[in-house]
Amino acid sequence: MGTSDAKLDQCLAVLAGPTDEHKFAGLLMVTKHLADADATTLQAVRARVLATTGVVFFLRLLHTKGSDDEALSPYRALALNLISSFCGDATLANEFAKASVVADTLEALQLGVAAANVTVVTDCHHVLQGLYLHTSSGRELLIENGLVPAVVQAMAQCCAVQPLSDAHEVILQHLVDLVRSIHDLWKALSSPDFNALLHCFGAIESRSLAKCHLQELLLRAPDERWLDAPLADVVSGLFGAWPEHGHASTQRRDTSLALIERLFSTVGGAWLVPTPDAAGDLVVLVVQLAAIEAKLLLDDAERAWIDVRVNDSAVEVIDAADDRLTRMVPICYGILEAIVSMLAGSRPDIVDASLLSGPVLAQLQDALGEVFTVVLQFLTTARDFVATFPTSLALDMVVYASVRVFGAWLAEESDFCQADVLQLLPFLLQYQPSLVTDASPLQNDDDDDELDSDDEAPPTPLLTDPLHFLLPGLLSLSADETVANVILDDDAVLQRVLQFGVSVCANAESPGVVTLCLGVSMNLLLLGSPSFTAKARFQKTLPVYMKLAQLTGQRCMTSRVYDDDATSLLLHLLNYCLLVLLGASTTSSDKAFRATLEWAQAHAPPIECDASYDLHALLLHLAARYT
Template sequence: MSQPPAGLNDCLNLLKADRDEQKLAGLLLVTKFINNDDATSISAIYDAVGDVFLTRLLNTGIGKGKLVKSGLDNRDAYLQLAVTLLASFCRVPIIAASNEMLSKLNLIFEVLSSNLCLCIEECYEFMLLVVRGNSDGVRVFVESGGLSLLASKIEAFTDGSSVIEIVMRLVELVVSEYDAEVLFSKYANEVAVIVGSIARQFAVLHSNVKFEALHLLSAILSSKFGGPVCDALRVRKGDVWSDYVRVGVVAILQNRVAPAEKLHALIVAEAVVSIVGKEWFFGPMNLPGVEGSVVPGDRCVLLVLESSRIEIAVLLNDLAYLKFEASTSSSVGVVDIVSKERNLCVAFSLVESIVKMIASVAEDEGGVISESTFIKIINGLNETTGVILEYIQDAKVHGQRKGDDLLASVRVIGSYLAETPNACKEKVTALLDFMLSIEGEDEQSPFQAICFMLPMLCQITLEVNGCRVVASSGSHKAIVRCLIKLISLNRDDVKDGGLVYLACDTLMNVLLKREEISIPFDGADVAELSAMLVHWTKNTGDLSIIMMAASIAALVLDFTSEDALSRQSGFDSGKLAGLCHLLKRSLTLCEEDQSGEAETDLYEIVISGYSRWSKHFPYIEAAVER
């Protein structure tokens, strides 16, 4: 056991004395005999001083109390002494964990709020040690106004200072231990201010604190309860926090750092894009306080795309092994799969955001992206799409059609092909029917995958070759099933268009080319679709809906007859009567000149269809001719 420093006992005797002058003299002497690593001596000094005297000393420094012979001239010295002692004592964990120290948090809040003390670092160190050491420390800190205090002070701290490091560790404690739902809702504005300052440290620092800032941003912005904080950040006018994040993300992605850190950078990037929009990919890279060479404005988007592609390739390779190759007898970690799928969603989201960004740029015919950058992005997206298609091919080989990872893969493919429908044409054609058969974990039959692919399908079916691909793969049947479900799910608001009209247009594109391609269509599909079209228009006066439904009905009736249709299960005389009413109504409305140019084209489709098959539908013919 180590011996106490010589002379310490004399100091302890002074500290135990009854008179304030003796205690103060002992405190002034004791600093000569101990160091911060001597926990035994520090504990002995704390016991000798006593909490009551420490509290009196602190209150005197604040101006709330008075030691013997203390005056205004000594107040600053007493306050500095008190704060220094508190920070020193709390370096001993058992002292930091005491309720006596916890009770002094509010006094330290007051010191900082009133700018009473120059020893700011010791104040924050004391708070960190107490909050970390006491089991109730985080709760008391937050609920006593600690976050409000940090938010009011943090922007004034010097970049990279010891104080900002201490504050960041304090915030990290709060984020990791306090109830996230309460923290990010009740204190959203305070957290948003803190995020802004952490973002600056993320950009300007080149030390390990940069990674601490990255991890904090990742934890806050990606939290499932972080919505209110994101909303608060979204409305911060004139704030450059997202610009600082961009600079920090680029620094991480372009340097040799651990893959886990690059993943954190992608998580933060995805969160920021969801807050400020896809325009974030292009913005200032040379900000006040950020040292370094001039960085091109396209560096961020290219790095994010390349890093996302690599992350997607690695994650899909891991998932392919875990889900398709690993022995069923081996203990495949479900948690590992879930974690990889979650990270995959982040990379997928970034790729989709980049797709939307280049689509908007293409519509604007240029703008912030140069031609060379545009080509690089397209090449990167093509590579990424190829990687995803290989994963889907692997799933097809192993007969795996169900999974949120597969559904998300189709979503990304659909998003990109909506803008470039001929990309990876051969692979897409070979996998089209399989992609349309993929189901999410909670789906009982394919639906969302078809919806994701509709924009691309609608575009390729404008050409005969595209229709031939759809018909030969049987994908038109998937479109029919999707349309039926869309109408059934949106009976009250399908007039808003969207996916319903997209499905209608796609199906119509295929049906209108029936003479140039072979389209297999069975009676059951015709019956179910016809019944749903009747139901869709039953209670609407919207001419566009009526004409669209009638046009599709007129086209699908080419594949059956009235007798065959009536024999289909569930297609009774009432549904046939409804079909008659729909067709007659569409013809009547157009004859009354209530249609526009678009409806006139649809009217021609109905008239043409009726002339082809009316003899096979005597009931409909009689109703129309009346």
């Protein structure tokens, strides 16, 4: 150890010499001496070197110009290399937080990119990143000198010639990584600079790893950045060239799908069909990508959380599968749900379905049918598993997401795999993930007390009750006599449906949700054959719905303009109450309810409001039987 210290002292003695030649020689000697040193030793020696030479030497070296035909002098290149090692040390970086260092390094960055000099750009990256991360004064100087615009300009310069050379590929990786390290990037990034990033993303024609990193960066952009962004560049980037290994890389696939889902949620999907005569092939491609990934993910989920518990010979999946599955399954489902809503006409912001050709629509329908068959199979497997084994949070989350997207599909395709759906329906309707609090006025089988709006409100769930997602599809399904009787004959399922409806009223949900609940219950009463027990379950809900009918009636009576939503809700409430009362062969002595009923009979909706007009006709028929 003494010999080693003596050798280092000798190197530092040369370094302390009076001339630049001494300093160059000393630096070379120190570098050779520390070739195999560990990080702790290097940190200590760097401090001694800087104390020996002083900062001024490196600043002077960084500012030394070469001949006129040199883009960047060897002295400046050497200075950058040396300073980069100091700036990587949090204890020394502040010594170089000076305006001249920032200005010279930013200038060198542009020169390095222009000359495709990987070494210079690498050193500039480390200097700038060290100053930004380790020094507050350096960060302020970088912001004042336009760090972000300078790096974006360098990226644009790098991407100007395609395909990228090997050197420019490495340089672009450094530039993207530098931008990603800037904490307040989105505050400092102007709209033109953001558009320049998108242009770079779309311009890259080579199989670039830097492009993968750039996509990860774009995924972090705030929503408002996308509102006026040139999305044609995003299309070129998403569906352009990718590294060959990137197609097998879950990280690259994940960020591509996440970016698509993000764009759907912020700006819709018109960017997939940029012109009215566009064929819609990109829409099909997006659905196919999301569908394929969803099927792979569900297969992984089954192997990770079900097979390993029930099959001793099952192949274990990679570690950290839970994180990826719970993150990516909802993203894929988000894309699929958006397309389903688009086809139903409820999400014209995605794509106007009328712009798509017949063959494109057929391809979409086929792809969706295939993936939802897999979703149905996964839910069936999950049902069988949780009947025997305790579930896990990760499995619960994926099942929850699957129920949501499957509900959206059933709302549009109620005849999908009817036999299999009918068998799964009790599980779907009763399913509650572990994060949702199960508390409802109807949960006690032995409690015959009437339910009214004065009952204690259920606690707020941490997740939306999954029955919310199933309601539109359940409304269509329950219009079938077989389905209606399946629900009526299963007391637990019927309680769940009625319990949900009452809780919706107690929580003051939107009229549309209440109307859906009432529509399902009316289908059960109109088309099914309820038992005595089932009729008793319906009767217990009357106080809640009769009181809501009175309140809704007062609103309609006092409104100066016709409100079809309120009228529809009132007619649903009155029809439901009449159906329950008729089934019980009894009448209500509630004068307020009778007054509301009489007013509704006398005030028919406009004939152009088809649904409400039909409900009023049903009301007149039921009221005639009731009185």
